[in-house]
Amino acid sequence: MLVQYIINDAQNTTFGVSFAKLFIFLNSLTNIGINLIKKNIYILAIESSCDDTGAAVICDGVVISNKMACQTVHSEYGGVIPELASRQHLLHIIPVIDSALKAANIDKGELSAIAFTRGPGLLGSLIVGVSMAKSLALALDLPMIEVHHMHAHILAHFADEPKPEFPFLCLTVSGGHTQIVRVDDYTEMTVLGTTLDDAAGEAFDKAGKMLGLEYPAGPIIDKLAREGKPIFDFPEPQVGELNFSFSGLKTSILYFLQKEMAANPNFIKDNLADLCASIQSSIVKILMKKLTRASTITGIKNIGIAGGVSANSGLRSALESEGKAKKWKTFIPAFEYCTDNAGMIGIAAYYKYLNQDFTDQHVTPAPRLAF
Ligand code: ADP
Numbered sequence: 380m381l382v383q384y385i386i387n388d389a390q391n392t393t394f395g396v397s398f399a400k401l402f403i404f405l406n407s408l409t410n411i412g413i414n415l416i417k418k419n420i421y422i423l424a425i426e427s428s429c430d431d432t433g434a435a436v437i438c439d440g441v442v443i444s445n446k447m448a449c450q451t452v453h454s455e456y457g458g459v460i461p462e463l464a465s466r467q468h469l470l471h472i473i474p475v476i477d478s479a480l481k482a483a484n485i486d487k488g489e490l491s492a493i494a495f496t497r498g499p500g501l502l503g504s505l506i507v508g509v510s511m512a513k514s515l516a517l518a519l520d521l522p523m524i525e526v527h528h529m530h531a532h533i534l535a536h537f538a539d540e541p542k543p544e545f546p547f548l549c550l551t552v553s554g555g556h557t558q559i560v561r562v563d564d565y566t567e568m569t570v571l572g573t574t575l576d577d578a579a580g581e582a583f584d585k586a587g588k589m590l591g592l593e594y595p596a597g598p599i600i601d602k603l604a605r606e607g608k609p610i611f612d613f614p615e616p617q618v619g620e621l622n623f624s625f626s627g628l629k630t631s632i633l634y635f636l637q638k639e640m641a642a643n644p645n646f647i648k649d650n651l652a653d654l655c656a657s658i659q660s661s662i663v664k665i666l667m668k669k670l671t672r673a674s675t676i677t678g679i680k681n682i683g684i685a686g687g688v689s690a691n692s693g694l695r696s697a698l699e700s701e702g703k704a705k706k707w708k709t710f711i712p713a714f715e716y717c718t719d720n721a722g723m724i725g726i727a728a729y730y731k732y733l734n735q736d737f738t739d740q741h742v743t744p745a746p747r748l749a750f
Pocket residue numbers: 429430552553554555556579580581583584595596597598601686687688689690691692717718719
């Protein structure tokens with residue numbers, strides 16, 4: 380604030396323009412100095428973009444505690460109910476933050492910054508995390524760091540060894556997103572392809588709903604698929620470039636099930652494992668085809684996957700076998716960093732902290748935050 384005031388003031392005079400430039404230069408040197416000298420940068424990170432409330436403490440880019448409160452209220456509705464999600468966040472957020480601080484064995488007074496997911500996500504859910512971050516930052520007189528949820532999914536790769544080298548390609552697949560991203564640096568990322576309709580996680584969840592499975596169906600399909608064989612064929616969508624589409628697959632699964640159930644009302648029950656294996660195999664094939672094409676086009680052979688669907692065993696083994704065949708270096712985050720978590724928010728925030736990239740109390744949640 381003081382820095383901005385001095386710069387604004389100085390810019391009102393001709394001499395002031397050069398003075399302001401010199402001041403910015405000196406100030407950046409000081410910031411670099413602070414970063415070189417200051418160790419033990421503790422960041423408290425908050426995640427509340429969808430239906431999981433998370434808090435984590437990160438020290439110098441290393442996650443030292445990572446706590447989540449998952450919401451079970453949605454399972455009987457077959458999807459996340461936004462109003463219920465925000466009410467649950469309100470109940471969980473303080474205990475989760477307390478638990479993260481306790482597990483990290485640090486006091487609020489030792490924190491260097493508060494980080495939070497600004498978007499994308501559900502507005503009501505984001506409001507809870509953003510408001511909590513603002514209150515803490517105000518009360519503790521700390522800087523705030525806003526984080527893009529999808530950047531954080533990608534930077535989850537830096538939670539553990541081996542860490543990918545830049546540039547790398549990341550297939551980010553979650554309940555709300557499906558993207559292929561070229562990652563040139565911690566803060567420099569370009570979307571090469573995206574879904575034109577449903578996300579990969581949504582395809583798992585909606586197909587699971589048709590099979591009568593609980594929400595979220597992705598992990599259940601994954602488990603059942605291990606006992607089945609991919610004997611049913613579903614047509615592959617014809618989408619240009621590096622983009623994806625899953626709505627056609629969803630419709631073809633629906634028509635296929637309706638036809639088979641008309642002939643045998645027990646068809647789903649009798650073939651559940653094979654249906655799960657077939658659905659999983661179709662989704663994985665669609666994802667791997669585009670990822671392989673992206674590697675060929677860009678010539679990049681460092682390849683990672685991130686987001687909730689990267690927990691899928693079929694996708695993980697397809698990445699490994701394709702990686703061996705194509706001589707890729709492949710990267711898969713540990714399971715706890717695949718689905719939504721605050722640890723990844725803290726990692727993304729740490730690299731913004733190093734650039735002194737802070738936000739202020741005017742920040743608002745951004746449900747459709749641009750990449
Ligand atoms: P979002 O950030 O969009 O809420 P997450 O990153 O938390 O999503 O991921 C949740 C999604 O991941 C859900 O759609 C869920 O079904 C899917 N998912 C989680 N584990 C698996 C798995 N093992 N196989 C397939 N999908 C999975």
